[in-house]
Amino acid sequence: MRRLVQFSSSLVVALAALTAAVQPAAAQEPKSAAAAKELVQVLTGKKMDAVAVRAPDSPDTFLAALVFPGQIIVVSAKYAAPPLLNEKLARNEYRDVYIELNSASVLESRFFITDIGADGLKPKRAKKDEPFDVRDAAGKPFNFDGNWREDKMSEADYMKIHAETDERYTQILTALLGEAKK
Numbered sequence: 001m002r003r004l005v006q007f008s009s010s011l012v013v014a015l016a017a018l019t020a021a022v023q024p025a026a027a028q029e030p031k032s033a034a035a036a037k038e039l040v041q042v043l044t045g046k047k048m049d050a051v052a053v054r055a056p057d058s059p060d061t062f063l064a065a066l067v068f069p070g071q072i073i074v075v076s077a078k079y080a081a082p083p084l085l086n087e088k089l090a091r092n093e094y095r096d097v098y099i100e101l102n103s104a105s106v107l108e109s110r111f112f113i114t115d116i117g118a119d120g121l122k123p124k125r126a127k128k129d130e131p132f133d134v135r136d137a138a139g140k141p142f143n144f145d146g147n148w149r150e151d152k153m154s155e156a157d158y159m160k161i162h163a164e165t166d167e168r169y170t171q172i173l174t175a176l177l178g179e180a181k182k
Helices: 002-021 033-045 080-091 094-104 155-180
Strands: 052-054 061-068 072-080 113-115 133-137 140-145
Touching: 002 052, 033 052, 033 061, 033 072, 033 155, 052 080, 052 094, 052 155, 061 080, 061 155, 072 094, 072 155, 080 094, 113 155, 140 155
Parallel strands: none
Antiparallel strands: 052 061, 061 072, 072 113, 113 133, 133 140
């Protein structure tokens, strides 16, 4: 009997390890998840719906986020007249900075993320009829809906785009979070 219990325990441990090893990457939490959730929490706690900051590595690039219930829209872009946005930042006019970046920024530099669920950039939706996260780079949208075949690419290429986008989104959220916490 004791051997049977030991065998059963060993089998359970082996199956658990195998299941964890085969679990698809899509089921893992995106890198951006924690920062997205924290940004929403901080802004909600301060009764704010927007935050903006100058990009730490570029004096003419700005970052901004607008938070709605269950959604974050983030934009990063160069702006032709940085002093104008610097003034708005100094007055904490974050929503105005977002609007300016949304409409009057340099198109080739514009990078949007629409995070449906405000829970990080998911590589695909959980159910077929659910909305999905979107990236728009320089006016070219890319849907994270899990349909890489429709985009005429391999799953590996699709997941690479997701990983690169999630990394950039995480960096933007981290910079915005720093500003929001001030």
